[in-house]
Amino acid sequence: MLLLNEKHMQQAASMADIMEAVKTAYEIYDKEQFQMDARTHLSHNENTLLLMPCYANQSFGTKIVSVFPHNRSSPVTQGMMILTDGNNGTTKALLNGTYLTGLRTGALGGLAARYLAPDDARSIGLIGTGVQGFYQLAAICLEYPIQDIYLFNRTPEKAIAFSEKIKSHISPHVNIHIKHQPHEIISRADVIVTATTAHTPVLPNDPDLYNGKLVIGVGSFQSNMRELPEELFKKADHLFIDTLDAIQESGDVIDPLKSRWLTESQVIPFSSVVTGKVTPPLSTEKPIIFKSTGMALFDVIAASVIYEKAVEQGIGLKVEL
Known part of the structure; x- marks a missing residue:
């Protein structure tokens, strides 16, 4: 062995x-x-x-x-x-x-960015500066020439330590900014990543903040966990999920379907995108959501x-x- x-x-x-x-x-x-x-x-x-x-x-x-x-x-x-x-x-x-x-979850976010992020994506916003967030940034920075990273953590000291750690794993030309409120990140980032174990949404419930952006949720893996807000789901045309098991496992899929913010036909397995069966409609007027629970x-x-x-x-x- x-x-x-x-x-x-x-x-x-x-x-x-x-x-x-x-x-x-x-x-x-x-x-x-x-x-x-x-x-x-x-x-x-x-x-x-x-x-x-x-x-x-x-x-x-x-x-x-x-x-x-x-x-x-x-x-x-x-x-x-x-x-x-x-x-x-x-x-x-x-x-x-x-x-x-951490590695394979980061890879999931990197692939989501490859297929779903706008072509001119140059900035990432991260909510939750733990291990999962680290690998998300490392992977997405391989896919796009990222120029700016915006960080938010409830404990600012952790965001500072995180910023020092990530610097050695990405291009030295990337500017890292620590922000004090989530909305400061959303307004500036092309790709938004949530990597927390929150039970209530960590993003603002404002639909106009997310137009043309890719939102990647990787934290909620149980039915009582949710990172993403109601208005984001209502504004999106589709929710891409890494596995169909997410429909029973994650509050970020269960709640939107139960509350009819999305219909089942709007929930699409990401494997269909990877294999070319589905072409995601990228729009400057709508957000794109990718939800990972892992498998x-x-x-x-x-x-x-x-x-x-x-x-x-x-x-x-x-x-x-």
């Missing part, structure tokens, strides 16, 4: 590699060439343990993730990924699931790519169980 920690994974595969892996996963999803149960949620108070199994491309993948939203000295999201050979049941690798989750298929394909590249390069620690 190969042990791959964060450093090993960074050496083996780049964000660009993972974006292509996620693109492959979308193609597999569209063709239904996988087996995947809905992820298991086990919650105690506000803390959650997730179990995410999947079979695809001759590998089983099982990710175990904990989400502790009040963590301060430890990451909010942590986990491990077990990669199993689909032919003989041998455990091929144990990967750092915390890093894998185990992304993890198993991304983990397989990292594992294969690590083997090729002789990276990782081999152990016997």
